[in-house]
Amino acid sequence: MGIGYILVLAVIVIALVATLAVGFSKENKAEDPDYDRKHGSKWKRLSMLYAVVTVLSLIGLILYIT
Numbered sequence: 001m002g003i004g005y006i007l008v009l010a011v012i013v014i015a016l017v018a019t020l021a022v023g024f025s026k027e028n029k030a031e032d033p034d035y036d037r038k039h040g041s042k043w044k045r046l047s048m049l050y051a052v053v054t055v056l057s058l059i060g061l062i063l064y065i066t
Contacts, residue, residue, distance in 0.1 A: 004065060008057050016050060 004061050005058075008061050012050070012054055012057065019046065
């Protein structure tokens with residue numbers, strides 16, 4: 001049962017790290033110079049997406065286990 005939680009959390013953490021790596025990459029900033037100026041709403045939407053996916057993943061895992 002504990003391995004399932006670990007796997008779900010590992011996938012979420014890996015996805016978060018990969019997303020941040022892309023968001024802060026030099027190539028991304030070079031292609032869109034306005035990226036730094038209009039990032040507030042992007043981070044808000046991305047944070048909400050991660051929160052929703054995390055909760056749904058944990059609920060799905062709990063339902064699957066029981």
